[in-house]
Amino acid sequence: MKTGMVMSLYPIRTKILEAGDDLTSIIIKEINEQNLTLEDGDIIIIASKAVARIEGRMVRLNDVKPSKEAYKIAKETQLEPEFVELVIKESQIVYGGVYRALLTLKNNILQANAGIDSSNVPKGYAILLPKNSTKSAHKIRNQIYQKTGHKVGIIIADSRTHPLRLGNTGFALGVAGIKPVVDERGKKDLYGNTLKITRRAVADNLACAAEILMGEGNEQIPVVIIKGAPVETTEEYIDELQMIISRNQCMYFGTLFK
Known part of the structure; x- marks a missing residue:
């Protein structure tokens, strides 16, 4: 992240979502009613359960x-x-x-x-879980562009635990409009050492940030808008496989589930 860069997060409250609701229209309506404006490059984090509810899951x-x-x-x-x-x-x-x-x-x-x-x-x-979080993310992104003219990033987020760590954190199930992982391999650190295995899970990190505002209880905040996120935007179709490491390369899976 560049010095002086500011990333801002805005919680979006909605009604309790029901099967068949138009989630995109609800998001846009609530953004307008909360005196926010969408801009190109904004990231919209949506709780997976919000998507699942409107899908009747x-x-x-x-x-x-x-x-x-x-x-x-x-x-x-x-x-x-x-x-x-x-x-x-x-x-x-x-x-x-x-x-x-x-x-x-x-x-x-x-x-x-x-x-x-x-x-x-x-x-x-x-x-x-939603039927297909990747398809849902791309569908919502396209609908928002059609309704507002803005190209935003979409992350369908859920929560999970990590080995031997207490508590839940956010992670991305489906992504559209941004590169979800940044490959740092080959770059130099502060002392000129070459990074060999480092890849930054950008979409997961943004989901974690939004999780702080969304909460896990009765907050009724299924959507968070992130402005100023240092991400790389893209028009390519982001498949969930781009965020998954193979079993033999995974430190936990490759060690514990041989």
Whole structure:
């Protein structure tokens, strides 16, 4: 980041979103009502659960029939068998679990409970991840351009934990309009040493910054606008694979899951 550069974040409150809502129009309306203006290069961070809600991704747990495996895992982790069954169905792999959490591989990402959540939904329900966060990010970006004429960046963000670290941080599920990762390999540090493995997760870092304002409870802030972010914009289609490291190169996966 250049000296003197300022990055500003603005929380955007919305109504409680429902299936079928026009999320783009709601975002633009709330931005205008909160006396903000969109500009080229702004980044809009959107909570994944906001996208999932308008897609109708809430599931009533009473409609889920648990398997024997789900009952077994539920007993070990003190999760509801119906919830566990959803996790099993939504996961590529379930590695195991601890109290109230299962370590899963979902969309080639290690996540708790395959990203399924039972918070900020009515009692007796759970909410899944969006169907395709990448497509959603590009769709919303295109709609905003059509409605406002501004080229912005979009990040569909969720939260996750990190190995042996307490608490959740934000990360990007889907990105449009910005380069999500900056490759620093080959650059020099302060002492002239060549960086060998460093790549900066720009989209994840921005999601983390927005997470501070979004919160995890009843804040009702599913959107954050970031202005002045030092990012590289792009018109290319950003696929989620551009943010994923291969298993054999991943320090955690390559070491612990051989």
